[in-house]
Amino acid sequence: MLLRGPSYPNVLHHHLLLSRLHLATATATGPASDAPDLWIAKAIATAFLLSPSTASSGLAPFLPALSPSVAFAAVRRLPTAESALGLFQVTRSAFGVAHSATAYRFLVARLFRSGLHEAALKVFDQMASDGHSPDGPCLEFFANSFAEAGQLDAALKLLARASEFNCRVRCYTFNKFMNLLVGRNRAQDAIFLFREQLASQFFTPDTCSFNIIIKGLCRLGDTDGAFEFFKEMRDFGCTPDTVTHNILVDGLCQTQQVDRGHEMLRRIQSDGLCVPNVVTYTSVISGYCKMGKMEEALEVFNEMIELGIRPSRVTYNVLIDGFGKAGDMPSAVSMYERMMVCGCPPDVVTFTSLIDGYSRSEKLDDALRLWNEMGQRGIRPNAYTFAIVISSLCKKNRISEASHFLKELSERRDIVPHAFIYNFVIDVLCKVGNLDEANILLLEMEEKRCSPDKFTFTSLIIGHCMKGRMVEAIGLFHKMVATGCAPDSVTVSSLVSCLLKAGLPNEVNRIMLIASGRDLGLDISSSKESPSSLGQSPDITVAM
Known part of the structure; x- marks a missing residue:
């Protein structure tokens, strides 16, 4: 009966291994015992793999003095990390290795x-408690492993223990982690890490370290704090470079201190400590464009040309976008033509900015002509290009054309659909009373996992109310709440007003009960708001 037991082969194999292991340990003596040692390691690994619990108790009498090298060899032979850990802990605790x-x-x-x-x-x-303090490269490896696994905070905790282990971590590694923090909008954590390391004797910052912190502060809008670090650089033997100045100039321009940024650009140019480049000039040009100061932007552009600095595609795109938003399409087109002559090929941002400019100037046919030209050049529109064209067509009540573009967008697998693009069409369909098509678009959004927002639901609720379809309007309201989309005062006041007109006071009470739990601050009698933002074209953000 024993021979038929399912565990019999493993048990038999295990006892056979133990017997041979006993023989091997009896003969493995002296410096020439490498081969027996290897066999012992194989036997231990195999026995542990077959039956970890039996191996733990069964090996002890045969291996009173298991050497660290044999134990390590056995651990390395195990096929999984879990089994390697198990044998490692057994040999450490049971055998005292x-x-x-x-x-x-x-x-x-x-x-x-x-x-x-x-x-x-x-x-x-x-490892640390057993007296094996990690060195710098070892600690860096462990921290990097945590970071690569997405556990950045655990990695930072490890790095913070560098002084505990009396080891020096390279500046490059700290820079990498500070840059990761800034890139994840955790600039304050990067600054804390930097200050903490400055207080220790195991960190010597370089120019790159300061550049990362200055960039983080500029992203927070704290240009004064950025300049404080800028002044401290030389105290640590670090010389500001072109990157440092570019970050500061851009930081000033991003916080609408463009004149101060321009002044710093001129000072860099006159001092000759570092050479401003196309990035420096483009930051100032972009700052003036965002403020609508196109004359100043063009002046800086011409100054850059005179100095022999060649504009980049981003430089041209910034100016084209600025002229378009200012309603100066002749200048925008002139800059586009100049861009082409200089051998700088346009991209989707170029065409999107031009299309946006024409749309703002109510020259929709010119915008559509550029759309076709973009296709002829093999440049694919992005989500913002679609949004601008669709919203412009909706404003002109060219609903069928807008629906055509929306259909084309929905067929693109490389673009994540956005609710605000659907909202343009849904809103105009509801206003003209075509609720069935609006409802179909809502279903399409859900099929594409594009979550409707409060503007989507508000347009649909008001549209159904205007058509007297109160049951559907109430259902949409409950669906809105159920999906976690919080109704605002516009949604609730519009629905309540229509329910009162329809003589449904009980439904009004239910809606108000739900609304009161959301603290909307409603004033039903005086509210005349409407979801006006549905019809606005989104501004195009030019990548810097």
């Missing part, structure tokens, strides 16, 4: 690669 720093690093690295980050951190702590 003092594992080497190499064994610890191997295991921690393997656990990281397998995604077992918490287990890796525990082994790391054991």
Whole structure:
């Protein structure tokens, strides 16, 4: 009966291994015992893999003095990180093996690669408690492993322990993590890390370190704080470079201190400490364009040309967009033609800015002509290009054409659909009473996992109310609340007003009860708001 038991082969194999292991340990003596040591490691690994619990108790009598090298060899032979960890801990606790720093690093690295980050951190702590303090490269590896797994905070905690282990982490590594924080809109955390490291003796910042912190402060709009760090750079032996000045100039322009940014540009030019480049000039040009000061923008552009600095595509796009928003399409087209003559090919931003300019100037046919030209050049429109054309067509009540463009957009797999684009068409369909098509678009949005927003629901609710379809309007309101889209005072007051006119006071009470729980601050009698933002064209953000 024993022979038929399902565990019999494993048990038999396991006892056979233990017997051979006993023989191997009896004969493995002296410096020439490498081959027996390897066999012992294989046997331990196999026995542990077959039955971890039995191996733990069964190996103890045969291996009173298991060497760290044999234990490490056995751990390395196991096929999974979990089994390697199990044998490592057994040999450490049951057999008293003092594992080497190499064994610890191997295991921690393997656990990281397998995604077992918490287990890796525990082994790391054991490593430190066993007297194997990590050096700089080791700590950097562990921190980078956490960061690559998306656990940035855990990585930062490890780096913060550098002084505890009396090891120096490279400036490059700290710069990398500070840059990650700034890129994830955590500039304050980057600044805290930087100040914390400045207070230690294990960190020597470089120019790149300061540039990252200055960039973070500028993104927060704290240009004064950025300039304080700028002044401190030389105290640490760091010389500001072109990148430093570019960040500061751009930071000033982004916070509408364009004149101050322009003044700094001139000072850089006159001092000769570093050479301003196309990025420096484009920042100032962009700042003036955003303020609608096109004469000043063109003056800086011409100054750049005179100095022999060649404009980039971004420079041209900034000016084209600025002229378009200012309603000066002749200048926008002239800049576009100049761009072409200079051998700088236009991109989707160029055409989107021109289309937006024509749309603002109510020259929709010219905008559509450019749309066709864009297609002829093999340039695919982006979400903003579609939004501008669709919204412009809706304003002109050219609903069928707008629907055609919306259909083309919905067939594009490379563009994530946005609710605000659907809203243009849904709103105009509701206003002309074509509720069936509006409802179909709502279903299409949901099929494409494009969540309707409060403007979508408000347009539909008001549209159904105006047509006397109160049951559908109430259903849309409840659907809006159920999907987590909070109705505002416009939505509620419009629905309540229509319900009162329809003689449905009980429904009004229910709607008001829901609304009161959301603290909308309603004043039904005086509210005359409408979702006017539905018809506005979104501004095109030119990439810098």
